[in-house]
Amino acid sequence: VTARILSLDSDEHRTAQELLPWFVNGTLSAAEAASMENHLAHCSRCQGDALEQARLRAAGADIEARGDVDRDWAMLRSRIEASRHSAAPVLANSKLRWWKGWLPFAVAVQTAVLLALTLMLVTTPHDERYRTLGTTPAAIEPNAVVVFRSDATNQQMRDALHAAGARIVGGPTVADAYLLRLTTVSPGALAQLRAQPSVLSVEALQGGATR
C-alpha cells in the first residue's frame, strides 16, 4: 500500500480546486479529467468539495437560471461598455474618427478664408456717392444762341453747325432759338456761323447779339 501526503497549498491541489467545478459538470478534457481523478483518489478535501458541488449542481438544476444569466449578462455588458467609454472616450464610428482627424485642418482653412474675405472687404475702396436712376450728367453750359431761317432745311442747319464747330445743347425755345455750345466764342467763330445761309441770327450769351 502506498500513500501520498499532499499539502493543501500544493500546486496540484490548487489546480484541482480550480478545475473541480468543471470536473463535476463533466466538461474537462480527457487529460484534465484523468489528472483530477488521480488527485481525487487521495485528496479527501477535494472529494468532499466534489460531493458538495454535485449537490449544488443538482439544486441549481431546478432553478430558473436562464433569466438570471440573461440579467447578469446584460449587467456585465453594460459595465463593459461603461468601462470602455470611461477609459478612452474614443469615437466608435470610423467616419467620425476620420472627421476628428480632419477637423483641425478644416477649421484652419475656414479661418484663413474668413480672414482673406475680411481683408478684401476692408481694403477695397468704395464709391460712397449716392446715385439715383434719375440723376443726369451735368448739363453743358450754352455759350451762344442761334435762330435759323424758317425755310432752312435740316441739312442746311447741320452744315452750319459743322462749319462753326457748334452743337445744339438746348432748344428750340418759344422763339424757335437753339442754345449752342461753341468750341470757342470768338468774333471769327460767330461771324463764320452767321455767314451760313440758313442762319438768321447768332448771339453770344456772354457778349450779346452780334448780328
Next chain:
Amino acid sequence: MADQMRSAVSRMLDVLSAEQRCVLVLTYFHDLPYAEIARIVDCPVDTVKTRVFHGRRRLRAMLGDDAQGRS
C-alpha cells in the same frame, strides 16, 4: 432537504456579485466548459476560474451559516 438546498442556493446567488453569479450559474446550471464561459463573458480563462473559486467559497460560507442558523 432538496427544497431547502434549492431555495438557499437561489437566495444566496442573489447576494453574490454579478460577475461571480454569472460564472457560477454558467458552470453549475448550464454545464459550460470554462473556455466557453471565458468567451461569453469576455475575460481570460484564469479570471473565470478565480471567480468561480471565490464564488464557491462564499456560497459554502453562506450555506454553512444557513445550516447553523437552522440547527
